[in-house]
Amino acid sequence: MTSAPQPLVDARDVNVWFDLPDGRELHAVRGADVRVNSREKLGIVGESGCGKSTLLMALMGLLPATASVSGRIEVMGADLLAGGERAFRAHRWKDLAIVFQGAMNALNPVIRVQRQIVEALELHEVASGMAAVHRASDLVRLVGLPEGVLRKFNHELSGGMRQRVSLAMALACDPRVLLADEPTTALDMMVAAQVLALIDRLTRELDLALVLVTHDLPLVTRTCDRIQVMYAGTVVESGTPADIYHQPQHPYTRLLFAATADVHSDGPDPVTILGAPPRLDQVVPGCAFEPRCPHSQARCATDVPQPQSAGKGRSWACHYPGEST
Numbered sequence: 407m408t409s410a411p412q413p414l415v416d417a418r419d420v421n422v423w424f425d426l427p428d429g430r431e432l433h434a435v436r437g438a439d440v441r442v443n444s445r446e447k448l449g450i451v452g453e454s455g456c457g458k459s460t461l462l463m464a465l466m467g468l469l470p471a472t473a474s475v476s477g478r479i480e481v482m483g484a485d486l487l488a489g490g491e492r493a494f495r496a497h498r499w500k501d502l503a504i505v506f507q508g509a510m511n512a513l514n515p516v517i518r519v520q521r522q523i524v525e526a527l528e529l530h531e532v533a534s535g536m537a538a539v540h541r542a543s544d545l546v547r548l549v550g551l552p553e554g555v556l557r558k559f560n561h562e563l564s565g566g567m568r569q570r571v572s573l574a575m576a577l578a579c580d581p582r583v584l585l586a587d588e589p590t591t592a593l594d595m596m597v598a599a600q601v602l603a604l605i606d607r608l609t610r611e612l613d614l615a616l617v618l619v620t621h622d623l624p625l626v627t628r629t630c631d632r633i634q635v636m637y638a639g640t641v642v643e644s645g646t647p648a649d650i651y652h653q654p655q656h657p658y659t660r661l662l663f664a665a666t667a668d669v670h671s672d673g674p675d676p677v678t679i680l681g682a683p684p685r686l687d688q689v690v691p692g693c694a695f696e697p698r699c700p701h702s703q704a705r706c707a708t709d710v711p712q713p714q715s716a717g718k719g720r721s722w723a724c725h726y727p728g729e730s731t
């Protein structure tokens with residue numbers, strides 16, 4: 407019998423708390439699992455503030471000192487949480503790299519692009535001297551930029567160019583997994599589509615696995631192999647795009663699709679999900695979606711629904727799955 411291939415990222419029951427200045431805690435990520443196989447494209451979707459970025463930063467070991475993390479975070483078989491900063495440093499950028507939401511902030515404003523890429527290559531001992539300069543040229547070409555960009559400063563670049571430079575930096579150490587946190591947020595529609603197409607092409611050409619974090623459920627349904635829907639720090643549903651699109655089990659997933667209906671099509675108008683997510687600095691006694699859920703029943707307000715697995719990465723956390731909205 408052949409065993410299943412080891413996932414590149416296998417994070418289980420990850421919890422992240424932030425210490426707040428008033429002494430309370432904010433429970434930003436609540437028991438989330440993330441599993442990414444070689445060459446797989448995983449999409450993580452959910453409303454603003456549901457913990458998507460915090461989860462990615464936990465995987466990278468880049469959370470601020472005010473954060474505490476529990477659970478298990480394995481990258482290529484190594485238990486990084488157990489190994490601490492030393493273990494994270496051994497894998498960060500080399501195996502697991504990230505493109506941040508605001509490329510503007512990821513680049514140093516007073517250092518030319520070439521120096522920034524060369525410094526990253528030297529810091530991670532990928533290349534030095536002229537070899538690093540040549541590699542920097544290769545990297546900017548790889549992301550579809552002219553070499554002239556290497557002599558420029560951050561403020562001389564357009565938003566799309568900055569995001570491509572960030573991508574070049576993330577690819578500098580030949581990672582196996584690329585985490586992309588809302589990589590097109592600040593870009594106009596045309597440029598956003600080009601950057602997404604570039605990420606898609608590079609993941610195929612470089613045999614990368616991708617974790618794409620976004621608000622855009624239709625986008626991940628089109629581009630990813632698997633989808634995780636997050637709500638209030640929790641993964642409420644996981645599955646293939648076909649599962650999530652054709653047989654959504656969690657009412658929040660169905661409402662997310664309904665909320666992003668295409669206004670230009672003949673289909674139904676988009677709906678608004680009434681109410682707001684719960685504050686994560688407060689304890690939620692039952693299902694976090696209960697106050698907004700059209701199908702909630704008494705039990706939903708008191709019992710936290712546990713994830714139910716239907717095998718092959720398909721799961722949902724709802725007491726009354728499949729109720730139509």
Ligand SMILES: Nc1ncnc2c1ncn2[C@@H]1O[C@H](COP(=O)(O)OP(=O)(O)OP(=O)(O)O)[C@@H](O)[C@H]1O
Binds near residue numbers: 425452458459
């Ligand atoms: N450094 C921090 N200190 C305290 N709370 C934080 C910190 N960073 C994030 N949070 C809180 O953690 C929760 C999750 O935030 P996070 O940025 O991970 O959400 P998100 O889903 O990525 O949102 P967005 O789509 O807007 O980026 C939010 O309530 C946020 O206010």
